[in-house]
Amino acid sequence: MELTQTFEAVPQFGLCEAGAPYIARPCAFGIALDERARIAVVRIARETYVNWDLPGGMIDPGESEGQALAREFCEETGWTVRPGALVTRAEQFTITRTGERRRNRCGFFLCTLDAMTDGKIEDDHELVWLDPHEALTRLRHEAAAWAVTQWLRMGRVCHGRR
Template sequence: MASSETIEAVPQFGLCEAGAPYQARPCAFGIAVDDKGRIALVRIARETYVNWDLPGGMIDPGESEAVALAREFCEETGWAVTAGALVARAEQFTITRTGERRRNQCGFFLCELVEMTGGKIEDDHELVWLDPHEALTRLRHPAAAWAVTHWLRMGRVCGGRPR
């Protein structure tokens, strides 16, 4: 490695059982802010639980992070977005409802809201706009809460413009 190169550590969240295989899963999530300074979250209500997540999800083979983010964001909220600046990267170790061990390799991006598409939103998903500090108390995954905290500490509101 050349002396000018650096290695940035990617924070890891969740519990990882030593020796157990975790499937790597590249993901992209969006931080979108409305004109009132509220952040977009997805409330996922299933039969036995409710989760709160940043819009986004798994990157399909052959997709870029920006394309995956736009697709997932629209599927979950009905909003077309454009992916902007990378806010943070982190890994989230998790075990799914079906017992699969996953290592979500997450990119968290600022998003610009383009338009409400009117397309079908996943049945158990609801877009909710919350104050970013309240969002921190609701987010399911610590990696997402860390990324939102990182964004807040950058002094960003309303689409990434400085305060």
């Protein structure tokens, strides 16, 4: 299934300084469940902070949303996934630790877990399985919490494994 990216009127989250330039950054994130209906969340532990995110990230030039999602999910968790239906789109305004202003244009997709691999390359990322309601309280970005809320409200179910 080819995933396409359109952003007409989507919810926007985060603080945007008027007149300040923000770098538009296309992103794709996954909502995947295990056999106990817990959601995949990545715990990112750095020296001075801990963040919680949905697996996924930036779409590289020439990549489709599905390709980027599968690549990022594996790099962060070690799991290969099959991207599925679009849950929602949203934009997240953020400022990085280095002061870079980003306008993340996010697609959030259901994912089906395929297999655990040795493809994990981000050492500071740890896969944690959380109850979806607990994930809502931990997710760093409001756009990700919005996506999980939309998924819960839609009553969508994603199979945890093949």
